[in-house]
Amino acid sequence: xxxxxxxxxASGSPGQSVTISCTGTSSDVGGYKYVxxxxxxxxxxxxxxxxxxxxxxxxxxxxxxGSKSGNTASLTVSGLQAEDEADYYCSSYAGSNNVVFxxxxxxxxx
Amino acid sequence: QLQLQESGPGQVKPSETLSLTxxxxxxxxxRSAYYWGWxxxxxxKGLEWxxxxxxxxxxxxxxxxxxxxxxxxxxxxSQFSLNLTSVTAADTxxxxxxxxKRFFNWFDPWGQGTLVTVSS
Numbered sequence: 001x002x003x004x005x006x007x008x009x010a011s012g013s014p015g016q017s018v019t020i021s022c023t024g025t026s027s028d029v030g031g032y033k034y035v036x037x038x039x040x041x042x043x044x045x046x047x048x049x050x051x052x053x054x055x056x057x058x059x060x061x062x063x064x065x066g067s068k069s070g071n072t073a074s075l076t077v078s079g080l081q082a083e084d085e086a087d088y089y090c091s092s093y094a095g096s097n098n099v100v101f102x103x104x105x106x107x108x109x110x
Numbered sequence: 111q112l113q114l115q116e117s118g119p120g121q122v123k124p125s126e127t128l129s130l131t132x133x134x135x136x137x138x139x140x141r142s143a144y145y146w147g148w149x150x151x152x153x154x155k156g157l158e159w160x161x162x163x164x165x166x167x168x169x170x171x172x173x174x175x176x177x178x179x180x181x182x183x184x185x186x187x188s189q190f191s192l193n194l195t196s197v198t199a200a201d202t203x204x205x206x207x208x209x210x211k212r213f214f215n216w217f218d219p220w221g222q223g224t225l226v227t228v229s230s
Contacts, residue, residue, distance in 0.1 A: 001173065003156065034215035038157075045206055046157065048218035057218065089157050093215040097170035099159040101149075 001094050004029065004102035011108040012080045020105045022073040022090030028100055030071035034093035037066060037075045040104075041086045050075060077107070085109040112136040114207050114221035121227045122201075128194040128226055132207030139188045140165045146183060146190040147210035147217060150203040158203075162210045163190060197228045 005023040012018035022029065022037075029035055035053045038046035048057055050066040053073060063078045073092070077084050090102040118130035132146070139146065147162035161171035163181040171179050175194070183190040194201060204225050208217035 003158075032215075034213065036216040038217075045220040045223050046217075047220075048216055051211075051216040052214060091157075091159075091215060091217075093213070097162075097212075098173065099147075099162075099215060101157040101159060104156040 001028070001098055001100050004090055004092060004100055006088075006090060006102040006105045008103075009106045009108065011110055012077075013110045014080050014082065016080050017076060017078040018080060018107065019074050019076045020088055020090075020107065022075070022092075022102045024071050024073075024092055024094075024100070026071060028092040028094040029068065029073050031095065032093045033068070035066070035068060035073040036091045037064075038089045038091070039084075039086045040089065046089060080109050082109050112209065112219055114209065114219060116205060116207050116221045116224040118224060118226070120225060121229060122197055123230050124198055124228055125196055128192070128197050128201060128228070130192045130205055130207075130224065130226070132190050132192075132221060134188045134190070134209075139183065139190070140185050143211070145210040145212045146181070147208050148181060148192045149206045149208060149217065149220075150201075151206070151223070152200075152203045160192065160194075160205075162212065164212075199228050202226065202228045 037050035040046040053068045094100045145162040148160040163169045180193040204223040206223045208220040
């Protein structure tokens with residue numbers, strides 16, 4: 001199984017919206033609704049922010065939203081804030097009890 | 111509040127076995143709704159799923175590591191462990207343990223992570 005493809009970087013100004021893509025295949029992202037997203041600040045453990053493509057765990061601001069079209073999932077961060085600057089990783093179920101992560105995207109708040 | 115904490119040697123010699131333990135507190139490790147997983151992150155790189163185990167011993171491993179990895183659960187100690195054999199420098203990484211919701215594919219919460227360096 002290959003890692004999911006994410007852009008290495010993304011950026012936006014405070015208050016703006018930014019979307020991060022996560023591209024896989026029909027064997028992972030496109031084949032299941034089990035895509036999750038994680039936020040990781042430098043030196044910290046990843047934090048769970050989206051599950052089942054569009055759902056937010058309790059306590060995650062509604063500025064974070066997820067979607068999927070075909071083999072590509074997306075994370076949108078609206079109303080960008082300074083604290084949103086972090087690395088973001090997607091993950092998908094890949095069949096046969098396998099899990100695959102994306103390579104990560106560094107989000108910069110300008 | 112569920113918490114996880116990794117422990118183990120910070121350095122392992124090439125060709126030897128990397129062994130880590132994750133201690134679970136704040137909730138039962140024996141909940142059937144969840145699995146327990148290991149994920150690693152080489153310095154400056156992305157996340158890689160290593161494998162997951164139920165409390166009863168059903169295990170699933172990343173095919174790229176199969177044959178070298180074993181995950182086991184000790185319910186009496188509320189711990190689960192990772193063994194990775196025949197390590198090389200490529201196995202140098204921060205190793206995280208996390209609770210895993212099987213089928214729904216999410217990890218939460220995560221331990222703080224522990225850096226393991228493979229070096230002689």
